[in-house]
Amino acid sequence: MSSTFALPTATIQDTPAPAPGPAAVSASAAPTREYRDTPRVLSIAGSDPSGGAGVQADLKSIAAHGGYGMAAITALTAQNTRGVRGVHVPPANFLTQQLDALSDDISIDAVKIGMLGDAGVIDAVRAWLEKVRPAVVVLDPVMVATSGDRLLQESAEAALRGLLPLAHLITPNLAELAMLVGGDVQETWEGALEQGRNLSAATGATVLVKGGHLVGAECPDALVNTAGLLSRDVVVVPGQRVATVNSHGTGCSLSAAMATVQARVGDWEAALREVKPWLAGALEASETLEVGAGNGPVHHFHHVPAVRGKGSFAAQLWAGAAKDLEDIYALDFIRGLVSGSLPEKEFAYYLAQDAIYLNGYSRVLARTSALAPTEEEQLFWARSAAQCLEVESELHRSWLSTRTVEPQLGPVTKSYVDHLTAASASGSYAVLAAAVLPCFWLYAEVGTTLHAQFVAAGEPGGHPYAEWLRTYADEDFAAATRTAVAMVDGAGRAASAGDRDAMVTAFRQSCRLEVDFFDAPRIHS
Template identity: 70%
Template sequence: MTASSYSSVYPLDATASGRPTPRILSIAGSDPSGGAGIQADLKSIAAFGGYGMAAITALTAQNTREVSAVHVPPAHFLRQQLEAISADITIDAVKIGMLGDAAVINEVRGWLEEVSPAVVVLDPVMVATSGDRLLRESAEKALRSLLPLAHLITPNLPELAMLLGEPEATDWASALDQGKRLAAEYGNTVLVKGGHLPGSECPDALVNTSGLLSQDVIEVAGPRVATRNSHGTGCSLSSALATVQARTGDWEVSLREVKPWLLGALQASDSLHVGQGNGPVNHFHHFQQASTPGTFAAAMWNEAVPELEAIYGLPFIQGLQSGELPERDFNYYLAQDAIYLNGYSRVLARAGALAPTEEEQLFWAKASQQCLEVESELHRNWLSTREASTATGPVTKSYVDHLLAKSAAGSYAVVLAAILPCYWLYAEVGQQLHTAYVDAGAPADHAYADWLKAYADEDFAAATRKAINFTAVAAVAASGTERTAMMDAFTQSCRYETAFFDAPRLFAQASFTRAQ
């Protein structure tokens, strides 16, 4: 019995149905050099699969070296832009950048109060990377009046200090303290960014003191990239966060998805060769990788095949196929599977909570429920009259810990990649076992006949196809760094699947050794 060169459960040329595209509005100034402002926002939104829109607050004359002039059109015209968009298009998230003067800020505030977007990210653009001031001093008070309407505020350290009327923080602890006080004052979440601090590390932290996050401060570490091409970094980060948040609804998950992308954008910035000063980041660095669901599904299958080959060679699988597997081994496997399913159901529920569409939410919620009600009941019925160890085995613990770790820290796409092998490999093995059983004449005295029939259940095969589709579509919207994390999570879970099937043999060996 060997793994086929293509998946028998999932046709790799199948077309996955797309998910709704988040509609993101950027309210910001224009940068004719293309590195910052609405130009950077629209690139970031597109990089994360969003549909970008823009209402222009100001026109600038700038390049990678300086801002030489700023023109602020009449504020009432900005209001006309905003009303034209919201009267026709559902807006899933708003990113606010450069506002220019008090009149513009007041128009934006009035529109926000009327429309109440579900996600508002405010990047309080006050000073450019070049050091040029982009907000008139007379408008600072008006800007503070806008802060309570934002769900996330993303100042750099000079801007954070200006909003508090304090000197700029010179170390990470002081920056976090300022972030806490700003968050407490306005009741929202503040992203404290370490980009202006010295050192080889560049941490970011979500800060909220009102209980909206899992803890008051959530730090996400990251290395500093040695490049002067950081023009528009703040614009790009805030608009990317708005786009991902519209999909995930979780600021921590959103930041952990966006930060690796921005790291890659900075690392690849030197390849653009734009300008003689602070050049732009490379927003589309990740598009060099797979960009279609079918391609990514095929790549995952290639990673799974070696594990399937290893699984088919295990004594447990060969004994299950022939019916000669010792019952004690099967009992141990089922007892461990019952423990595993309890943890797995929690991860499925987490996927449902992160899912961007109602279809996906319902699918993962139903899968979580079935783990506890249907699958676990099958295990309990078999084990009710048989003896088996109820202690959690080392493989079971390691596998569940791996899934829970990805569930806690990973994006929706990474969580799906970690979940998927339990569907895909299990379905493939089950179908192969059932086929071999039928080819052998379906002997009635086969000790595990009922289980082999259950393994080939078409409903489970259909669910597996859906799980693969959802994962493959999520990969298309993911950054290159995130797709790497997806493949890593998928590969690790595949290895745990192999180890899980081999665990009864190892347990029997350990028991025999102890008995000597």
């Protein structure tokens, strides 16, 4: 089904333009390479014994985005969620031994550089980078911790600036950005972007300007490159601030995730649009970890159902959907949609049935809202119902009005709507919420995968379904899906054994109908 946020409107800076392709990998010439489903990513950083930052956070972020993580330790710290108590920097020649041992044996697809400590360590890293020339280098210039603790000796700042031109992406916080350009810490978004332009112009690298330390409800991030390596000089990805004190290791996690996704898809814009909502979810779920009494860590694996705990109801549901996802990816419709070879008449039929389905789905969501036990859940489902009607109208305006399609209700669409209507008639909020969930969850999973494949192919020009595939990266729908999953999980935990069985049955039937819906155009033709 189409996501209830599938056709968003956005400002010019919010909207992803056609990707610049693999040339955007670096600010200088990078080796020709193939993108890997499981990139091998090396973290060169300090160790955090509390597990929230440094190489510990990097390895979690790399794994969370499908990479194979490695680590070369630059410094040992004594710290916890309340602050840093001590830093020990081992001899630089031992770091060189670590790096040489890795690159002599393992092909490294991406490197994330974090805490470096002193000038000797920086020189060792620089010499190794100049020798190995990794295809992706992300530099997080760790100079000052969120807690205010200084993590880089002042005498090493000049050496760090000399390392910047070897990076393809630099990810400073606002205090570090100001230090690197020799200015004051900016309190406005416009001022931060200007410093980002200055740093990019001075280094040739792309700069990720982060709005996390600004005041206000908005929390944008932006990719800045003045050398023409992006679709525009400044690409802004908007976001909302997550109200939490648990932000320990956020910068480490973001930069390691960016390195991993870039090595997988080859596009900084696509990488940020994938990583930013993941990090927002990690912040939102941070309180569930209950780690430390200070500035706690983020939840790197919040998006993996299996880690929600043994017996998690959502995890059980997701496990049952594995075969349906496998079947969806094997469909000719899905393969043709990504490659662009899907016949126009099959896509037109899909759109027409989607519009019909969304009309019925909106009524079922409205019923879900009416049955919901809390005001929060009522508002969520009601907003989703309204979005369905908006998307249906947009489909007719922008897509269906230019195509000759059959308006009749198809058999698969009828079966799906009838199934949801029956769940609605049950009078059980839990069962109905489980029935409507696959249209969020499976669609979000499939959409993310298809969009990543499309981006990895370089968003080929002339692709007939390019605009449609780009809608799959919508951040609002990803956030709505997380909310829907959490609500169904809560309903399942509170339900009786009999109701849980009914929820499983309703969910699995909807999953199967999702498969049939994607395959309906082939059957119809």
